Amino acid sequence: MAAKRKYLFAINLGLLGFGILLSLFETSRGKEPFLQKSLKYKNHNFSIGNLGETYKNAPIRRLEHNDVTSLTLKIFADKQYDYDQNIYLAEGNVKALINGGILRSDLLSYDKSTGILFAEGDIRFRKGEQYFMAKEFKFNLLNKQGIIKDVYGILDVRNVLNDLKIDASSNKIKSRNITSYKGKNTYDDGIEFAFGNIKLLENKVTRSNKSIGSINNWRFKSNLINIEESGWSSNRIIFTNDPFDPHQISFEGIDVIAEEDDDGTLLITSSKTNLILENRTKIFLGKRIFGDKKKKKSKFKFIFDGKDRDGLVLARRINTKTINNIELDFQPQFLINRAILGKTYSYENSQNKNIKFSDLFGLNIKLKAINKNWSLESQNDLSTLNNSRFFSGLRHSSSFRRYFRMPILEDSNFNVFTTYRSRAWNGTIGETEIKSAFGGFIEKTKFFKTVDVKNNLNIRIGSAKYEAEKLENSEIISLWRSSIFASLFSEYSIWKSNPKNLDKKNELLLSPVLINPELVFRTNINSAYFNYDNVSDQGFLQLSLGPEIRLGTLERNFLDYTKISVMPGVKIKFGNSPFKFDNAIDLKTLSISLMQQVYGPLMFDVVSNLNIDNGSKNYGEYFDTKLGLLLHQRSYECGIYYHPNNDAGGIYFRINGFKFGNSVNPVF
Numbered sequence: 001m002a003a004k005r006k007y008l009f010a011i012n013l014g015l016l017g018f019g020i021l022l023s024l025f026e027t028s029r030g031k032e033p034f035l036q037k038s039l040k041y042k043n044h045n046f047s048i049g050n051l052g053e054t055y056k057n058a059p060i061r062r063l064e065h066n067d068v069t070s071l072t073l074k075i076f077a078d079k080q081y082d083y084d085q086n087i088y089l090a091e092g093n094v095k096a097l098i099n100g101g102i103l104r105s106d107l108l109s110y111d112k113s114t115g116i117l118f119a120e121g122d123i124r125f126r127k128g129e130q131y132f133m134a135k136e137f138k139f140n141l142l143n144k145q146g147i148i149k150d151v152y153g154i155l156d157v158r159n160v161l162n163d164l165k166i167d168a169s170s171n172k173i174k175s176r177n178i179t180s181y182k183g184k185n186t187y188d189d190g191i192e193f194a195f196g197n198i199k200l201l202e203n204k205v206t207r208s209n210k211s212i213g214s215i216n217n218w219r220f221k222s223n224l225i226n227i228e229e230s231g232w233s234s235n236r237i238i239f240t241n242d243p244f245d246p247h248q249i250s251f252e253g254i255d256v257i258a259e260e261d262d263d264g265t266l267l268i269t270s271s272k273t274n275l276i277l278e279n280r281t282k283i284f285l286g287k288r289i290f291g292d293k294k295k296k297k298s299k300f301k302f303i304f305d306g307k308d309r310d311g312l313v314l315a316r317r318i319n320t321k322t323i324n325n326i327e328l329d330f331q332p333q334f335l336i337n338r339a340i341l342g343k344t345y346s347y348e349n350s351q352n353k354n355i356k357f358s359d360l361f362g363l364n365i366k367l368k369a370i371n372k373n374w375s376l377e378s379q380n381d382l383s384t385l386n387n388s389r390f391f392s393g394l395r396h397s398s399s400f401r402r403y404f405r406m407p408i409l410e411d412s413n414f415n416v417f418t419t420y421r422s423r424a425w426n427g428t429i430g431e432t433e434i435k436s437a438f439g440g441f442i443e444k445t446k447f448f449k450t451v452d453v454k455n456n457l458n459i460r461i462g463s464a465k466y467e468a469e470k471l472e473n474s475e476i477i478s479l480w481r482s483s484i485f486a487s488l489f490s491e492y493s494i495w496k497s498n499p500k501n502l503d504k505k506n507e508l509l510l511s512p513v514l515i516n517p518e519l520v521f522r523t524n525i526n527s528a529y530f531n532y533d534n535v536s537d538q539g540f541l542q543l544s545l546g547p548e549i550r551l552g553t554l555e556r557n558f559l560d561y562t563k564i565s566v567m568p569g570v571k572i573k574f575g576n577s578p579f580k581f582d583n584a585i586d587l588k589t590l591s592i593s594l595m596q597q598v599y600g601p602l603m604f605d606v607v608s609n610l611n612i613d614n615g616s617k618n619y620g621e622y623f624d625t626k627l628g629l630l631l632h633q634r635s636y637e638c639g640i641y642y643h644p645n646n647d648a649g650g651i652y653f654r655i656n657g658f659k660f661g662n663s664v665n666p667v668f
Contacts, residue, residue, distance in 0.1 A: 074098075075108065086112050094119075101127030105137075115142035129156035133666060144229040151222055152666040157290065158216040160266055185243045185664065187512040189215055189657035196650015197304050198641055203654070204563070204595055204605065205554070205632060206513050215241050215657035218290070219666055231259035237270075239290065241657055242635040243664045248509075249636045249655065250276045251288070277636075303333075306647055307423075308346050308383040308393070309362060311337030326369045333362035335383075346383060347392045358385040362393075374402045396420040406442075416440040417464075427586040428611050428618035431646055432469050434581055435476055439464020441483075456489045469580045479578060480533040487526045494547075495519040510554040510601055512634050512656045515561070519549045522567065530577060538577045540584040544569030544591065554597065554632075561597040566590070568612075586623070588613035603630045605639075 078092030088110045090096075096103040106121025116138060123134045132153030139146030190211035194200045202209040222237040233256060240250040253270030261267050273288040303313045314334045321328040338344055339360050343353040363385065367378040377399050384393035397419045406412055422434040441462020448455050460483070467478040496518040508514065526542040546567035552560040569589045577583040590610045597603050605628035611618050623645055630639035635656050642649040 077108070088112075098127075101125060114140070116140050117146075129159045130154070131666060139227060144227075146227040148225045148227070149223065151225060152668070153220055154660060154664060154666045155218045155220060156216060156660075157214075157218065157266060157268075185661045186659045187656060188217070188659040190655055191215055191657070192652060192654040194650055194652040195302055195304070196641075196652075197306075197648050198643060198650040200652055201628075201639075201641065203637065205511055205515065205561070209654075210657070211654060215655065217241070217658055217660050219243070219247075219660075219664065219668055221666075221668065231257065233257045240635075240668060241655060243658050243660050244634070245665065245668050246279065247635070247668055248278055248633050250279075251285075251290075252276060252282075253288070253290075304650070305383075308381075308395070309333070309335050309338065310341060310344055310346055311335075313337075313362065315364075325371060326367065329364075329366040329368075331364040331366075333364065335360050335362060344384075347389060350389065350392060356386050358387075359389070361385045373404070374400065376400050394420060395422065397422060410444070412442055412444045414440065414442050415462075424581040425624070425646065426581055426583065427589075427609075428616075428621045428623045429580060429583070429585060430623070432580045434466060434468040436467045437464055452492060454491045458485075458487045460485045466579060466581075471576065471578055471580050471583050477578060481579075481582075482531045483528065485526075485528040487524070489525075490523045492521045493518060494521055508554060508634055510561075510597075510632055510634060512658070515550070515553045517551050517553065519547060521545070521547050522565075524567070524569075530582065532578055534578060536575065536578055538573065538575040538582075538584060540571050540573035542569060542571040542584075544589075546591075548593075552597065557600045559597060561595070561603070563593075563595040565593040585616070586611045586613065586618070587616065597632075601631045601633050603632050604628065605630060605641075 074097040075090050075094065076096075077090035077094040079090070081087075081089040083089070089107070090109070091107045094103075094105045094108045096105075096108060103119070103123070103125045105119040105123045108117075108119045110117050117140075118136075118138050120136045123132075123137055125132055130153070132148075132151055134148050134151040136149040137146070187206060187208075187210060190209075191213060192200060192209075192211040200209075218239045218241060220237055220239045222234045225232055225234045225237075234253075235255060237253045237256045238250055239253065240247040242248050242250070251270075252274040253268075254272035254274075256268065256270045258266065258268045268290040270288050270290070273285040275283040275285050277283070299317055301315050301317065303315055304311065305313055314336055316332050318330045318332070321330075338355060342355065344355050344359060345353060361384070363380075363382045365380045365382075367376070369376040379397050381395040382390075382393055383395075384390075386393070398417065400416045402414045404412060404414065417440065418436075418438040419434060420436050422437070424432050424434055426432060439462060441460050441464070444457075444459045446457045448457070463480065463482045465478065465480045467476060469475070470477050497516055523543070523545040527540070529537070529539040531537045544567045546565065548563070548565035550561075550563045552562055554561045567590075569591065571584060571587045571589075573584045573587065586609075588611070590612050591608075592610070593607045595603060595605045606626070608622050608625040611621050611623070613619055625645055626641060626643050628639055628641040630637060632639075635658075636654065637656070638651070638653040640649070640651045
């Protein structure tokens with residue numbers, strides 16, 4: 001006997017699992033080829049009964065048609081008709097149980113002569129984590145083509161293909177945990193974009209950044225979706241990641257095609273895509289891909305580097321090359337500002353500001369290797385390919401980390417590092433440069449809790465040779481430094497609002513999560529001892545402490561969120577470092593952090609440190625200052641930041657993704 005072969009009769013309706021309606025059908029094939037041209041009869045078993053009947057008591061009808069796969073439906077309705085065993089019709093509160101899914105409609109019919117399955121009137125379908133509702137559905141079982149009209153739906157991209165899979169040989173749905181439509185909406189994932197020379201910031205309101213490069217839950221709507229054997233298509237579909245209405249952000253897809261990729265992932269491609277903010281502002285994005293697949297980043301991006309590259313730079317991304325466990329990234333760069341100026345001002349020690357053609361190009365190379373017990377990272381940044389400026393344009397850092405256990409410190413790591421032309425900042429001294437360094441240290445980091453106090457302990461012991469700027473001037477000196485460093489950061493919650501009071505409102509407009517007003521007290525203790533091979537040494541003990549209070553819940557438009565932290569600090573020291581980069585200065589400081597809603601989504605964010613040591617020549621100076629202006633919404637946020645102390649800045653845009661709960665309405 002010929003063995004049974006499995007078919008996944010899932011016309012990949014992709015976005016919603018429209019193909020779920022087609023996954024109603026299971027196929028078995030023997031010796032004869034499927035869809036053979038010669039006459040062949042297959043049985044279609046319909047279990048038919050009233051809504052109150054059980055499957056056991058439901059009567060069974062047999063329908064036949066050439067070249068059509070076996071249909072597995074259990075249908076209940078107020079009225080059912082079988083016209084000459086050719087047309088089956090169910091109407092009035094139709095409920096069809098379809099291989100783990102439930103289809104409801106006002107009317108459902110099947111015409112054996114044409115092979116057309118048709119449903120209309122208040123159509124609703126749910127299976128696994130997918131759901132849609134429509135006015136009309138028509139599908140031809142012979143040519144595997146159909147349409148869905150006026151459709152709204154909820155799509156879980158991560159699970160849509162699993163929801164469609166049917167094991168034809170066992171007649172069972174592949175089991176999987178179903179979580180949709182249960183509980184509350186949760187901030188789950190997201191996408192972000194940034195431009196500038198600052199590290200992309202975490203969301204300070206949510207205290208997290210869950211962006212993973214994709215959003216897996218969407219609501220969508222379309223006037224018409226065309227179904228084909230290979231997938232489906234539509235002239236226009238609107239997607240939104242927002243679980244609530246009115247939605248704050250959406251994507252308009254033009255000429256959308258959904259199909260299953262060769263590696264079994266879902267690809268939804270929009271040839272033209274518009275980003276729509278607040279149903280008013282439309283921004284053209286070009287071709288975009290939605291789906292459960294690693295999205296290819298744009299090949300090109302802009303960065304800004306006024307220090308080493310004279311300004312604006314166009315960088316090209318090249319796919320990561322992986323050899324065994326080694327990842328290698330190349331990023332060629334074209335220096336736009338340098339090309340426009342025809343000169344360079346990035347190399348202070350060079351009297352010649354004129355450039356050659358090779359000065360217009362840069363290169364960034366990253367190498368990363370990870371093993372069970374060790375890791376290796378290396379970064380090499382070239383701001384010019386001019387060989388006469390090679391060492392002036394190179395910045396390098398490498399680190400080899402080995403993980404092990406040792407007495408007292410237990411789980412620790414040993415780090416061997418090298419660096420060349422590393423930039424460093426030291427309080428009110430500002431920026432300085434470590435020309436070169438190499439050495440190693442043992443490090444232990446531990447998170448622990450004592451009663452209600454959260455603690456983070458860090459201990460580091462090591463030795464290295466540094467070539468860096470002298471404390472008094474810009475002269476470069478080279479010395480060995482042995483060091484021991486320890487820090488303890490602690491946090492204690494003094495007061496927190498009752499979470500029950502936060503459950504009363506789930507549809508926040510200005511935050512993806514419920515905000516819990518609170519008052520915490522933080523302490524930070526740092527101690528270090530440095531010994532240099534020129535017989536000098538330095539030691540210090542630093543203590544910073546202070547409260548952070550968070551008030552407001554971002555439910556109203558005016559001054560409904562304030563987060564302020566004030567931490568005075570004092571440092572006791574002896575000795576002096578011969579280097580500029582690690583000399584203990586700013587013996588009395590005041591650290592201030594403020595985030596304040598101004599109106600609606602508009603917020604400002606300020607972080608700064610002030611020297612309050614009246615015996616210091618830098619008394620009254622600010623350092624490590626960061627200024628930000630934000631638009632903070634539930635489903636997206638954007639902002640601009642500027643760091644005046646080192647002329648750094650950037651802008652970012654972040655779209656929040658949610659795991660939908662039972663409060664989500666597909667209609668929008």
